[in-house]
Amino acid sequence: MKPYFIALQAIVTREALRFIQQRGRFIAALVRPLVWLFVFAAGFRAALGLSITPPYQTYIQYETYIVPGLCGMIMLFNGMQSSLSLVYDREMGSMRLLLTAPLPRWWLLFCRLLGSTIISIAQVYTFLLIADLYGLRWPTLGYLTVLPALILTGLMLGALGLALSSFIKQLENFAGVMNFVIFPMFFLSSALYPLWKMAESSELLHDICAVNPFTHGVELIRFALHQQINLQSTLWVLLATLCFGALAIWGYDPARGMKRPRG
Amino acid sequence: MSLSVKGLSYAYGAKKALDDVSFDVASGTFCALLGPNGAGKTTLFSILTRLFIAQSGTIEIAGQDLSNKPLSALKQIGVVFQQPTLDLDLTVYRNLKYFAALQGLSGTYAENKIMESLEKMSMMERAGETVRKLNGGHRRRAEIARSLIHDPKVLLFDEPTVGLDAASRSAITKHAHALAEEGYTVLWATHLTDEMSPKDQLVILHQGAILANDKAKNITGDSSLTQTFLELTGAEA
Amino acid sequence: MPLLSNITKTTALALCLALPFSHAQAEEIWISNEKDDTISVIDVATLEVVRTIETGERPRGITFSHDHKVLYICASDSDAVQVMDPETGKILHDLPSGEDPEQFVLHPDNRHLYIANEDDAITTVVDVETRKVVAQIDVGIEPEGMAVSPDGKYAITTSETTNMTHWIDTETQELVANTLVDSRPRHAEFAAGGSELWVSAEIGGTLSVFDVESKAEKAKIEFEVQGVHPDRVQPVGFEFTGDEKTAFVALGPSNHVAVVNAETFEVEEYILVGRRVWHMAFNTDKSLLFTTNGVSGDVTVIDVAERAAVKTIKVGRFPWGAALRP
Numbered sequence: 001m002k003p004y005f006i007a008l009q010a011i012v013t014r015e016a017l018r019f020i021q022q023r024g025r026f027i028a029a030l031v032r033p034l035v036w037l038f039v040f041a042a043g044f045r046a047a048l049g050l051s052i053t054p055p056y057q058t059y060i061q062y063e064t065y066i067v068p069g070l071c072g073m074i075m076l077f078n079g080m081q082s083s084l085s086l087v088y089d090r091e092m093g094s095m096r097l098l099l100t101a102p103l104p105r106w107w108l109l110f111c112r113l114l115g116s117t118i119i120s121i122a123q124v125y126t127f128l129l130i131a132d133l134y135g136l137r138w139p140t141l142g143y144l145t146v147l148p149a150l151i152l153t154g155l156m157l158g159a160l161g162l163a164l165s166s167f168i169k170q171l172e173n174f175a176g177v178m179n180f181v182i183f184p185m186f187f188l189s190s191a192l193y194p195l196w197k198m199a200e201s202s203e204l205l206h207d208i209c210a211v212n213p214f215t216h217g218v219e220l221i222r223f224a225l226h227q228q229i230n231l232q233s234t235l236w237v238l239l240a241t242l243c244f245g246a247l248a249i250w251g252y253d254p255a256r257g258m259k260r261p262r263g
Numbered sequence: 264m265s266l267s268v269k270g271l272s273y274a275y276g277a278k279k280a281l282d283d284v285s286f287d288v289a290s291g292t293f294c295a296l297l298g299p300n301g302a303g304k305t306t307l308f309s310i311l312t313r314l315f316i317a318q319s320g321t322i323e324i325a326g327q328d329l330s331n332k333p334l335s336a337l338k339q340i341g342v343v344f345q346q347p348t349l350d351l352d353l354t355v356y357r358n359l360k361y362f363a364a365l366q367g368l369s370g371t372y373a374e375n376k377i378m379e380s381l382e383k384m385s386m387m388e389r390a391g392e393t394v395r396k397l398n399g400g401h402r403r404r405a406e407i408a409r410s411l412i413h414d415p416k417v418l419l420f421d422e423p424t425v426g427l428d429a430a431s432r433s434a435i436t437k438h439a440h441a442l443a444e445e446g447y448t449v450l451w452a453t454h455l456t457d458e459m460s461p462k463d464q465l466v467i468l469h470q471g472a473i474l475a476n477d478k479a480k481n482i483t484g485d486s487s488l489t490q491t492f493l494e495l496t497g498a499e500a
Numbered sequence: 501m502p503l504l505s506n507i508t509k510t511t512a513l514a515l516c517l518a519l520p521f522s523h524a525q526a527e528e529i530w531i532s533n534e535k536d537d538t539i540s541v542i543d544v545a546t547l548e549v550v551r552t553i554e555t556g557e558r559p560r561g562i563t564f565s566h567d568h569k570v571l572y573i574c575a576s577d578s579d580a581v582q583v584m585d586p587e588t589g590k591i592l593h594d595l596p597s598g599e600d601p602e603q604f605v606l607h608p609d610n611r612h613l614y615i616a617n618e619d620d621a622i623t624t625v626v627d628v629e630t631r632k633v634v635a636q637i638d639v640g641i642e643p644e645g646m647a648v649s650p651d652g653k654y655a656i657t658t659s660e661t662t663n664m665t666h667w668i669d670t671e672t673q674e675l676v677a678n679t680l681v682d683s684r685p686r687h688a689e690f691a692a693g694g695s696e697l698w699v700s701a702e703i704g705g706t707l708s709v710f711d712v713e714s715k716a717e718k719a720k721i722e723f724e725v726q727g728v729h730p731d732r733v734q735p736v737g738f739e740f741t742g743d744e745k746t747a748f749v750a751l752g753p754s755n756h757v758a759v760v761n762a763e764t765f766e767v768e769e770y771i772l773v774g775r776r777v778w779h780m781a782f783n784t785d786k787s788l789l790f791t792t793n794g795v796s797g798d799v800t801v802i803d804v805a806e807r808a809a810v811k812t813i814k815v816g817r818f819p820w821g822a823a824l825r826p
Binding site for chain 1: 342
């Protein structure tokens with residue numbers, strides 16, 4: 001088992017080093033949710049204090065509502081960004097280097113996935129710290145209980161990115177991923193509005209949101225911040241992680257080939 | 264036999280990239296795989312490194328069957344890809360350390376191996392420099408050093424001299440020949456005819472099939488290699 | 501550091517949870533439901549409604565006798581002050597109250613109840629032992645807010661339409677002073693050891709602080725809730741913490757409770773609660789505050805130290821008054 005963990009450590013460290021070097025990426029990753037929080041949410045401040053839905057026990061400000069959704073947003077962007085870098089890696093060849101290591105592919109992909117998830121989690125905690133300084137707080141224990149939820153959601157979104165990266169042939173196609181994956185996933189979820197509010201405007205919209213795995217990732221984080229487990233969401237996220245993971249392993253199956261080489 | 268390829272075929276859909284390719288390379292041999300662009304060299308390398316799996320044929324690396332025992336076989340391979348694969352912002356040492364870990368090597372053992380390999384490629388004094396600061400020739404040498412860390416038996420070099428100036432090219436070619444003399448099996452893909460010596464093994468690949476496989480001097484006879492190559496491939500030079 | 505204070509809070513909570521049975525009797529908060537004609541009883545330990553008791557029509561102001569043996573209820577539409585045995589929930593008898601009693605206050609002597617009769621512009625004084633009206637004092641139109649000074653010297657009535665605070669000498673049962681406040685005064689409380697009188701003005705959107713000695717206004721507190729139209733910021737009920745250094749002020753349809761520094765008269769925080777927050781009551785150690793939210797039909801529990809809402813409990817329709825039964 002030892003080589004497995006040596007490789008795991010190396011891959012995670014490399015991801016972390018790359019992330020630290022790209023300071024711009026770190027700042028961008030934080031600025032995005034903070035803009036939503038301070039500009040978008042502040043405008044809607046009192047608009048949502050109308051209904052109490054679990055896990056909340058009392059009326060909440062809209063800002064409080066969207067924080068878990070913004071945590072999800074960080075992880076969503078990060079998952080896609082890491083898939084972007086996978087496509088880039090493949091064009092540059094360092095993906096080849098990784099895949100020729102004498103370890104099973106699923107393990108190598110998992111290491112990559114874990115690396116990007118850990119980076120997502122570091123970003124989420126930084127975001128939560130800033131939110132805390134702004135006055136948006138959760139029970140102290142919630143910051144701990146949210147960790148498994150973040151890991152699971154991060155793995156799910158990372159696996160989605162991984163799966164996508166195995167099917168995207170070129171870097172240029174990535175803009176399409178942004179339009180057709182990130183935005184629908186984010187907007188058609190419970191990140192910005194609770195599902196009951198969606199149901200008020202359209203049943204169909206509500207149903208789409210209810211099957212969106214991202215919704216369940218967000219709900220998982222939301223409940224975990226309040227030291228609660230949302231069983232339904234947990235199952236959804238697990239199922240989605242397995243599906244995306246399987247798709248990624250299939251996508252990277254050597255028997256399928258990668259892409260037509262130019263040489 | 265250190266590298267043995269038998270009846271290898273691979274097609275992208277209807278288009279055949281490799282058609283019943285077979286050749287052997289013995290230990291301590293420098294084998295040049297010569298072919299024009301599009302001959303199937305990169306496909307062959309992708310299959311040898313198990314990025315793809317061939318539709319038919321077998322590959323043995325240092326006695327290990329690549330499809331039955333892929334991980335043991337991969338352990339015996341050191342690769343330098345055509346595309347650069349170094350992390351530009353990391354030092355040479357860190358890049359090699361990362362690779363060592365992918366091979367399951369760590370601690371002082373890995374450190375010693377890294378130093379040994381760098382020494383072999385006369386790259387010791389560059390260990391602490393970030394890759395971005397190195398010139399093309401040194402980057403390639405760092406990659407060759409990297410391919411040696413885990414003591415592979417077979418070295419696969421896919422057009423490693425592309426984009427280098429003449430001096431760097433000859434230095435690297437010389438290094439590769441030295442490695443073969445040390446006992447490594449070297450498979451060296453190229454489309455340049457001046458990178459091999461007459462006593463090297465030469466495999467000429469054209470449109471996915473092998474046109475010739477022998478000692479270079481036996482293939483060329485009295486004419487120049489360039490001349491022979493052009494004749495064989497019928498290329499419009 | 502907020503995280504640190506959270507840790508302290510968690511520890512404190514854990515300690516509280518470890519000693520739940522040290523109280524002989526569970527503390528309760530009693531809530532009158534104006535539209536349901538009921539009282540909802542909330543267990544402070546579990547924060548759940550444990551009993552619902554029928555009352556007369558439109559119960560509003562409620563208060564326990566100082567020994568907590570009986571509960572007085574302003575049953576406005578029954579035109580009566582009802583006296584209830586809190587153990588059994590049975591109405592023992594009615595007190596004569598005058599018409600449409602809305603709010604009242606029990607004198608420190610535990611005997612005289614000062615009742616605001618909204619429709620008659622009268623404050624009625626009832627002796628709860630003889631069950632007789634002792635006095636009726638003419639005050640401004642639509643009297644509502646009632647208070648009595650800690651030394652028992654003054655009783656206060658505020659009149660909604662006249663916009664006045666009426667000072668009643670409890671010896672003579674006569675008006676000794678009238679002071680003007682902002683539009684529609686709703687609630688009055690003595691503060692600072694009885695040296696100050698605070699009066700909330702619902703439409704005026706202010707809280708006036710009077711010096712009891714001179715009966716002059718010494719401060720006026722204004723409120724501003726971010727994202728809420730100023731017209732909806734309507735101060736009504738309010739209460740002071742044990743040290744009287746902090747006041748919690750219900751701001752009606754703004755759905756917020758303001759936290760006011762009672763020494764500097766500055767608003768320090770706004771806490772989101774249910775819709776149209778009206779009155780409130782503390783638990784015994786004043787660590788929790790229970791606000792009645794009329795329109796949303798629930799009670800929000802505020803952690804006093806943290807200044808944060810922790811839970812909202814569904815009660816009857818239009819909860820109005822709140823009282824602690826230790």
